Amino acid sequence: MDVLNQLQRQYTDFTALLYREGFVDDNFTQVQKLQDESSPDFVVEVASLFFEDCEKLVNNMAEALEQQDVDFKQVDSHVHQLKGSSSSMGAARIKNVCIAFKTFCETQNRDGCLRCLQQVNHEHTQLKTNLQALFTLERQIVANGGSIPVMQ
């Protein structure tokens, strides 16, 4: 019982931190609400899709930015896609980088774009690590016979 309480407490604290630091926002909560007994791994599945998508888009952006003659419209279209999926996922920090990224695409600022790309990579890694930790906590709570605390 003590272990379970500790885990649940850890989970609550960690989740609060993720929201406070802006790693995730309310849209992530919405995604969590879609998980239930009939779809118990929904959040993990969406997160996997998101990270895969993110990696693919980042590679596309990097390639486009490496060209002699950068096609900023192409880059912008990739950024737009990433902005969309990070918004749906509730990946707030990544979404915010995309907003800045779009501006650099519009002004055809290659250096600005490259900086944003770096930031996207950084945020991607951070979020992945954080969510993996969150999912691990969830598994541990369930393994100890408890239920995952619901955030309000």
Place this chain on the structure above:
Amino acid sequence: MFSGDMATAGEILRRSLTDEVGVSKGSVSGSEELHVLAVDDSFVDRKVIERLLKISSCKVTVVESGSRALQYLGLDGEKSSVGFNDLKINLIMTDYSMPGMTGYELLKKIKESSAFREIPVVIMSSENILTRIDRCLEEGAEEYILKPVKLSDVKRIKDVIMGGDGKQKKRRSVRKRGREDRNLFTITIVACTVILIDCV
């Protein structure tokens, strides 16, 4: 004397309760499941919209592009494996920004088709651009909703489409952006102003 009446009253009460239960069971969500065709080029959004619709007790078919959607509906000029009669789509929800064919272009093609023009089409977009919204509504979109789509959006749309009596109704009464609403509002304001001026 009374016992007979009371027994009858009890029977009537029991029957009406059963009827009520029967009505709610056999109504909209029970017998007629909404079949929704969702179109979106994003993996994440496809997964989310599919789940949103399934939670809302809808049958879902998800495709990743406008051309795939037309293929599914049999509107692409090619022979489709699914006949018109077998395909019963009650609602189409499409992303606006997609490579190749945009949601707007898909909307146009659907509204141009005699077989499918009556199917309500909802446009989803992350961008709140008034001219875009107007264009979609003018082309016949049922609604234009902002992404990320929430459960409450889906529930509201479903209620509008179902119309409350199990039959599909082409209703334009509830939506986030409505030209007719704006025109009606303007007319009302003008009318009230005229009346007020008259009174003075």
